[in-house]
Amino acid sequence: MTTGSTPEHGYVHNKHKDDVLKRLRRIEGQVRGLQRMVEEETYCIDVLTQISAATKALQAVALGLLDDHMAHCVADAIKGGGTDAEAKIKEASDAVARLVKS
Amino acid sequence: MTTGSTPEHGYVHNKHKDDVLKRLRRIEGQVRGLQRMVEEETYCIDVLTQISAATKALQAVALGLLDDHMAHCVADAIKGGGTDAEAKIKEASDAVARLVKS
Amino acid sequence: MTTGSTPEHGYVHNKHKDDVLKRLRRIEGQVRGLQRMVEEETYCIDVLTQISAATKALQAVALGLLDDHMAHCVADAIKGGGTDAEAKIKEASDAVARLVKS
Amino acid sequence: MTTGSTPEHGYVHNKHKDDVLKRLRRIEGQVRGLQRMVEEETYCIDVLTQISAATKALQAVALGLLDDHMAHCVADAIKGGGTDAEAKIKEASDAVARLVKS
Numbered sequence: 507m508t509t510g511s512t513p514e515h516g517y518v519h520n521k522h523k524d525d526v527l528k529r530l531r532r533i534e535g536q537v538r539g540l541q542r543m544v545e546e547e548t549y550c551i552d553v554l555t556q557i558s559a560a561t562k563a564l565q566a567v568a569l570g571l572l573d574d575h576m577a578h579c580v581a582d583a584i585k586g587g588g589t590d591a592e593a594k595i596k597e598a599s600d601a602v603a604r605l606v607k608s
Numbered sequence: 609m610t611t612g613s614t615p616e617h618g619y620v621h622n623k624h625k626d627d628v629l630k631r632l633r634r635i636e637g638q639v640r641g642l643q644r645m646v647e648e649e650t651y652c653i654d655v656l657t658q659i660s661a662a663t664k665a666l667q668a669v670a671l672g673l674l675d676d677h678m679a680h681c682v683a684d685a686i687k688g689g690g691t692d693a694e695a696k697i698k699e700a701s702d703a704v705a706r707l708v709k710s
Numbered sequence: 711m712t713t714g715s716t717p718e719h720g721y722v723h724n725k726h727k728d729d730v731l732k733r734l735r736r737i738e739g740q741v742r743g744l745q746r747m748v749e750e751e752t753y754c755i756d757v758l759t760q761i762s763a764a765t766k767a768l769q770a771v772a773l774g775l776l777d778d779h780m781a782h783c784v785a786d787a788i789k790g791g792g793t794d795a796e797a798k799i800k801e802a803s804d805a806v807a808r809l810v811k812s
Numbered sequence: 813m814t815t816g817s818t819p820e821h822g823y824v825h826n827k828h829k830d831d832v833l834k835r836l837r838r839i840e841g842q843v844r845g846l847q848r849m850v851e852e853e854t855y856c857i858d859v860l861t862q863i864s865a866a867t868k869a870l871q872a873v874a875l876g877l878l879d880d881h882m883a884h885c886v887a888d889a890i891k892g893g894g895t896d897a898e899a900k901i902k903e904a905s906d907a908v909a910r911l912v913k914s
Contacts, residue, residue, distance in 0.1 A: 550677040557670040558710040568659040573905040575652040584890040599879040608660040675803040686788040701777040754881040761874045762914040772863040779856040812864040
């Protein structure tokens with residue numbers, strides 16, 4: 507982690523942060539597009555296709571954040587050693603389990 | 609299907625349409641909330657939890673639309689008989705496959 | 711449905727039944743392979759890759775059965791009309807929801 | 813990691829190994845049960861319910877292995893430092909991505 511402004515949370519390298527925000531804004535646009543489709547009574551199947559696309563885009567953001575989290579927060583905690591490392595690993599595993607089930 | 613305004617697409621009973629739109633607006637709010645969390649450098653794991661919630665909410669909308677689609681469009685096509693029925697069933701199956709994989 | 715031996719359950723056309731059984735036997739082999747991998751202390755990541763493959767294979771069987779179920783049982787119930795059709799559609803939707811969540 | 817016989821692969825603590833094998837044998841039994849259900853032309857929806865159960869059981873094994881992998885292999889690599897740590901984190905992230913998509 508190189509940016510002084512983000513001492514704790516590894517995912518917020520300025521460059522990565524911008525990328526995540528850009529993706530989330532695109533997803534927001536997809537969800538607004540879904541509302542329009544429903545308003546205009548677009549054929550269900552086309553709405554479902556678009557929902558699958560938005561879901562995949564959300565999962566891609568999650569996987570990106572998780573990567574960064576493991577490479578920074580979890581790695582730093584492990585280097586620091588002690589019970590904090592175990593807690594961070596447990597927490598990351600639980601997040602993975604929620605993603606797999608969602 | 610009872611509403612005269614939506615002859616083709618079963619999911620758009622006026623009551624159901626409002627419900628779907630309400631859910632999609634809530635999801636849009638969740639995605640905007642995610643942007644705020646990233647802007648404010650919220651802890652990754654909390655962002656991931658929120659992404660899982662938004663993903664589940666999108667899937668719930670998809671399952672609701674699919675139910676309605678099967679109960680109306682697909683059922684009507686089957687009652688009508690012929691190749692259209694087969695095409696509708698194939699199309700619904702493909703949509704299910706995309707949901708399961710997304 | 712053309713085979714006299716399977717009056718109720720559409721997925722068991724003799725040809726399709728053989729295909730499903732062949733896939734399930736292959737999955738059984740994959741699960742036994744996983745046991746061997748664990749016995750022999752294969753590298754975790756390789757075990758995980760194999761688990762993902764078995765999971766996908768199970769989902770593919772499920773999607774195939776669901777297709778057939780919709781094309782036969784559900785379609786027949788809809789042609790028959792009445793509350794049975796609604797019950798079948800509800801049941802299929804619930805099965806889809808379980809698949810999407812599993 | 814305390815067992816001398818498994819210097820590399822964290823998941824194979826003897827106790828944990830037995831537990832994983834027991835779960836995999838149970839899943840093998842579920843898959844054989846599925847074959848019997850198809851042989852006996854059990855109602856599709858019941859077969860689908862059982863497939864969802866087997867899929868969930870496989871995912872639970874995967875999540876358990878991943879936990880252990882992160883707590884041992886990945887943590888050891890991070891303590892060791894260098895490019896190996898990065899490679900291990902990347903590899904674990906890729907495995908998570910495959911699980912989420914499967």
